[in-house]
Amino acid sequence: MSRKGDHSSVSSRSSRRKRESKSTTDSSLMKEAKAAYALVARDIKHDITSKKQLASALHQAGRDPSQQALSQYWTETTKSLSFDDFCKILQQLKPTSGDDLMKAFRKIDVNGDGFITHSELTKVLTQKGERMTAEEVTTMIKEADADGDNKLNYKEFCSMLMSNDEKCKEKSLRRMDKRDRRQKHEKRKDGSQASLKKAESTPELRRVNKTLPAVAQLKATISQPENLKSWMHVSSKGCFYFDESGKITSHQYRLQLSTKTKVWLTARPLNLQQSTATSNKCAIDTTLYVLKQTDDTLKGELVAHTRSKLQQKWCVSCELDAGTYRLIPMTSGCRLKQRKDKPFSRHPLVEKIGDEYKLTKDFRNALVDIFDMVDLDSNGTLSRDEFNMFQVRTSGEGIDDDAWEVVEENFELKKGELTRKGFLDLNEMEANDVEGDTDDLWVTLRCMGFSEDLSLDESCPFIVDVFTETGTARMRSLPLQSGGVALENAICSSVLDAEEPQILKKSVDNLELVTYLGEFRTTTVIHNKGNSKTQVKMNCRESENCACSRPVMEYTMAVPGGQSLVAHHMMPRDENKSWKPVFEEAIIS
Numbered sequence: 001m002s003r004k005g006d007h008s009s010v011s012s013r014s015s016r017r018k019r020e021s022k023s024t025t026d027s028s029l030m031k032e033a034k035a036a037y038a039l040v041a042r043d044i045k046h047d048i049t050s051k052k053q054l055a056s057a058l059h060q061a062g063r064d065p066s067q068q069a070l071s072q073y074w075t076e077t078t079k080s081l082s083f084d085d086f087c088k089i090l091q092q093l094k095p096t097s098g099d100d101l102m103k104a105f106r107k108i109d110v111n112g113d114g115f116i117t118h119s120e121l122t123k124v125l126t127q128k129g130e131r132m133t134a135e136e137v138t139t140m141i142k143e144a145d146a147d148g149d150n151k152l153n154y155k156e157f158c159s160m161l162m163s164n165d166e167k168c169k170e171k172s173l174r175r176m177d178k179r180d181r182r183q184k185h186e187k188r189k190d191g192s193q194a195s196l197k198k199a200e201s202t203p204e205l206r207r208v209n210k211t212l213p214a215v216a217q218l219k220a221t222i223s224q225p226e227n228l229k230s231w232m233h234v235s236s237k238g239c240f241y242f243d244e245s246g247k248i249t250s251h252q253y254r255l256q257l258s259t260k261t262k263v264w265l266t267a268r269p270l271n272l273q274q275s276t277a278t279s280n281k282c283a284i285d286t287t288l289y290v291l292k293q294t295d296d297t298l299k300g301e302l303v304a305h306t307r308s309k310l311q312q313k314w315c316v317s318c319e320l321d322a323g324t325y326r327l328i329p330m331t332s333g334c335r336l337k338q339r340k341d342k343p344f345s346r347h348p349l350v351e352k353i354g355d356e357y358k359l360t361k362d363f364r365n366a367l368v369d370i371f372d373m374v375d376l377d378s379n380g381t382l383s384r385d386e387f388n389m390f391q392v393r394t395s396g397e398g399i400d401d402d403a404w405e406v407v408e409e410n411f412e413l414k415k416g417e418l419t420r421k422g423f424l425d426l427n428e429m430e431a432n433d434v435e436g437d438t439d440d441l442w443v444t445l446r447c448m449g450f451s452e453d454l455s456l457d458e459s460c461p462f463i464v465d466v467f468t469e470t471g472t473a474r475m476r477s478l479p480l481q482s483g484g485v486a487l488e489n490a491i492c493s494s495v496l497d498a499e500e501p502q503i504l505k506k507s508v509d510n511l512e513l514v515t516y517l518g519e520f521r522t523t524t525v526i527h528n529k530g531n532s533k534t535q536v537k538m539n540c541r542e543s544e545n546c547a548c549s550r551p552v553m554e555y556t557m558a559v560p561g562g563q564s565l566v567a568h569h570m571m572p573r574d575e576n577k578s579w580k581p582v583f584e585e586a587i588i589s
Helices: 002-041 049-059 066-073 083-092 099-107 118-127 134-144 154-190 194-198 361-374 382-395 403-410 420-433 441-449 484-496
Strands: 116-117 151-155 232-242 247-255 262-269 286-295 301-305 308-310 313-320 325-331 348-355 355-361 459-468 473-481 503-508 510-518 522-528 533-539 547-548 555-557 564-572 582-587
Touching: 002 049, 049 066, 049 083, 083 510, 099 154, 116 118, 116 441, 232 361, 232 473, 232 564, 247 459, 262 286, 286 308, 286 484, 301 313, 301 484, 308 420, 325 459, 355 361, 355 420, 361 382, 361 420, 361 441, 382 403, 382 441, 382 473, 420 441, 459 473, 484 522, 484 564, 503 582, 510 582, 522 533, 522 555, 533 564, 555 564
Parallel strands: none
Antiparallel strands: 116 151, 232 247, 232 459, 247 325, 247 473, 262 313, 262 459, 286 301, 286 325, 308 313, 348 355, 503 510, 510 522, 522 564, 533 555, 533 582, 547 564
16 A cells, blocks of 8 residues: 555655646746747737748747748738737747757768868759759858868857857847836836836837047046055957958957966057157057857857047956966957058159168168067067967968078077078068068068058057966967958957947838947948848938947948848047037848
8 A cells, every 4th residue: 555655655745746737847948938939029919910020030039941842821811910820830840950950961071081072062052952042051050160270160150050049049038038127117117017018018219329528538448456566467469451352351369268267368569669650550549349258159149348438548357267278359340441642653663772672760760660560479489389470461371481590590589480581581681582672561561460661550459458466377479360250250259248328229111220339439220120131221321429340330231130230430520529420220131
């Protein structure tokens, strides 16, 4: 009897656990459904009125049905779907698992090495099943190919896709929670049901039009830790340059922390000592984004960025876990721009004295500035790695063993590294080798950002400092590269996740335009909640005392479905005056 009773009790507990588990699952699904639905229909009381809205809501809930599957739920006779209809569809559409994705990729992976070439993947995705365009495939591949070797590690790619689905659902939930808190606050504030309905209604569309105070009159909102001198300190120089397409590139860094610790991060423009450097480089904005690197993501997750300013330093105080981080510097492009006109004068670089060619004083000063820009660890000499980065930047080719051996044998070294004198002598030798011809020397100067009057106007050196309260920190500089998708995503995340009142939001159809109003810079991000690409025309012409990251104040941009892109940044032209960033948008298609 007792054994039978025990068995009955166990069976009862098991059944109860199953019911509780099912209840928890249903509750979780309901919450995800509400968050995803509300992002598209604005409220669960409203119906979804198009197939595009249904696809967008399903995507927000972590589902990616094929067009064929979607057509089963939205037929030719469907006019609208309610929230209850949406929940039933969610229950029927099971999320794609990582195993499902891996099985699909293994069918394409002929030799079973875990990689698929870009050409193989492009062929499959553009010619079979529901075909993607070549442009869509190229964009997807660029995001996934972390090392640029034209091969796709599909295990990492699958992990990234699954991670993106989870992040999509988490972001939907965060936005719903934030909106609920705001609505509750409005209800308490007004004390009436009418005010609640007003808070839930669609906000009236308006121009972003706000006057901001003069930057020079602002007081610092952050201070460095009092005991900073006792913290561990690592630093490195870097530089912003323009690549051949006109995009800004820079050095990036890999930071390793041995333990969880408080961190003080700063980034600031570097004022060079020689007269060749322009005097306004201190005005260049230098922001640093910190991405946590993990095994299951290719781009990393934004964990911090330098938002506040202390004199000329852009700073952030945060706490970081032990692990590896990627530091991506960014300048908005509001002030660092490509030159439009050539200078009237062209400085001579060499002069002939007797039978030899000597470097002119102005050119030597420019080379000293270049040396300081390339000396990333600030130890007064150039390591082989630093000299190699200089060679790649100015000639497109690295320095091999034979070439470095020539440097070692002919020019002054200190502890195996090239001294400033050795660097100057090397350039003077090159001038004599070509009998005073300066074409190659001008190539070097232009690549490093110098104009023909030897002013530094198309690059901006900077320095990154990392202070940690406990443990050890190691920072390694990486080759010059654009921030790419990782930086774009980091900027978008920093804006979309910002709290009011620092942001202004506008909603137009499936687009959400969010503007972050910083004390020193504004950033506008466009989030496309739909599935198809949308063309948006932006007009910033009525802005006052504003420099824009775009080359013109009126422009058109395309925002792919389900993605967020940076529209523009704005900064004051004159920091002693108030400034008013203004923009209006118009959807073209």
